[in-house]
Amino acid sequence: MNLGDIDLTDLDVFEQRVPHDWFRLLRKESPVHWHEETDGPGFWAITKYADLKWISKNPGLFSSERQGTMRWDPTPESLPLIQSIMINMDPPRHRRYRALVNQAFRKRHVQALKPRIQEIVKRIIDGVIEKGECEFVEEVAAILPMEVICEMMGVPVEDRRRVYEIGNSMVGSDDPELQEDGEPRQKTEAREAFAEMFMYADHLLKKAKEHPSDDIATALVHAELDGHRLSDDDFRFFFLLLLVAGNETTRTVTTNGMITLLRNPDQLAALEDDPSLVDGAVEEILRFEPAVHTFRRQATADVELRDRKIRENDKVMLWYPSVNRDEEVFANPDDFDIRRSPNDHLAFGVGEHYCLGANLARLELREIFRGIVTRFRDMEMTAPPRRLRSTFINGVKEMRVRFRPGAAEA
Numbered sequence: 001m002n003l004g005d006i007d008l009t010d011l012d013v014f015e016q017r018v019p020h021d022w023f024r025l026l027r028k029e030s031p032v033h034w035h036e037e038t039d040g041p042g043f044w045a046i047t048k049y050a051d052l053k054w055i056s057k058n059p060g061l062f063s064s065e066r067q068g069t070m071r072w073d074p075t076p077e078s079l080p081l082i083q084s085i086m087i088n089m090d091p092p093r094h095r096r097y098r099a100l101v102n103q104a105f106r107k108r109h110v111q112a113l114k115p116r117i118q119e120i121v122k123r124i125i126d127g128v129i130e131k132g133e134c135e136f137v138e139e140v141a142a143i144l145p146m147e148v149i150c151e152m153m154g155v156p157v158e159d160r161r162r163v164y165e166i167g168n169s170m171v172g173s174d175d176p177e178l179q180e181d182g183e184p185r186q187k188t189e190a191r192e193a194f195a196e197m198f199m200y201a202d203h204l205l206k207k208a209k210e211h212p213s214d215d216i217a218t219a220l221v222h223a224e225l226d227g228h229r230l231s232d233d234d235f236r237f238f239f240l241l242l243l244v245a246g247n248e249t250t251r252t253v254t255t256n257g258m259i260t261l262l263r264n265p266d267q268l269a270a271l272e273d274d275p276s277l278v279d280g281a282v283e284e285i286l287r288f289e290p291a292v293h294t295f296r297r298q299a300t301a302d303v304e305l306r307d308r309k310i311r312e313n314d315k316v317m318l319w320y321p322s323v324n325r326d327e328e329v330f331a332n333p334d335d336f337d338i339r340r341s342p343n344d345h346l347a348f349g350v351g352e353h354y355c356l357g358a359n360l361a362r363l364e365l366r367e368i369f370r371g372i373v374t375r376f377r378d379m380e381m382t383a384p385p386r387r388l389r390s391t392f393i394n395g396v397k398e399m400r401v402r403f404r405p406g407a408a409e410a
Helices: 009-017 020-027 049-056 092-101 107-111 114-126 136-141 143-153 157-169 187-210 215-224 232-263 265-273 274-290 356-374
Strands: 032-037 043-046 133-135 294-299 304-307 308-310 315-319 396-397 400-402
Touching: 009 114, 032 308, 043 049, 043 400, 049 304, 107 356, 114 136, 114 143, 114 356, 133 136, 136 143, 136 232, 136 356, 136 396, 143 157, 143 215, 143 232, 143 356, 157 187, 187 215, 187 232, 215 232, 232 265, 232 274, 232 356, 232 396, 265 274, 265 356, 274 356
Parallel strands: 043 315
Antiparallel strands: 032 043, 133 400, 294 315, 304 308
16 A cells, blocks of 8 residues: 555545544655545645644634635635634634633533433433344434434424434435435535524524523523624524534444444443443543544645645645544554543544533533443444445444343333
């Protein structure tokens, strides 16, 4: 294998596996690597921990806003909409919006959700444990983040399935199975999915204004910092971001974590014997199989990195599965070790765009895995997992498992 064999835009490869062999070669031979692309101008692939960290902490040099954070180039018509989503903003605008939204995501507010999250976890497991088998993604992994986010935002029970389906379609834009017409979604379908979620956000906005309650939607409507409030459009765009980022990614990590534990039975057995190891196991799962493959930045000036000359407006892609296995940071990086310490992974990003929902994601993951390792026994996959066809989300569409039937708790 040589550098010419690497194609980080190849959906066929990512549908089968995360190409860690490619990332290992890039880290060794070309950590700041110019990568051609058939559907764009090319990009710099960043695969080393220190480089990703430095770029993320220098938003003035590497913009999230100029062209958004996805690999594909937005149209001039869609760019203003993309730039209205917080993940695609630069400071100082990003810091102002983040400070407003962060008021609803403080750690104490998230911790107050713990009893409710534990109730949902119990109900999820009770729903499948007597059967002795299930489709893990839909029946276990997807339910908790969807219900928590929907409850936090005041989404009624009867609307949650549709919200979930729209989010699936938006994240699975390259996967024909997740598109209604059987073809990868192009610009028209993308706008339709975006518009439907945006319209639903408007419904929630009106509900929060007219019938305020103890949910994040109401908190966001009334949040104020230095005389600033979120506009109605700000609210709508944040709802879209939260539903996709807070739902899809936690579901993905839950599924990937279970697959990884089943493929490392000694680690699963250790966790079942001592559930106090769950917190460390969650951090190792996040390192080993992060939800997001890559985000984009756009150079705002000429800059040199590892003797490579990045030009203004060059596209720069940050590869999280690679940096989380950087040999200079993690000993035996390809080993899955739930006792790994320290474990300074970058699954939630770093710097300006560090994941706003990291506390919530960690709480959900800890509780779902605590429930899994204390109540399920002898779980095994009955078919190979079916992966999402995407170079963006490290997702799994289906994972069928069986286990020793158990009793639902009273």
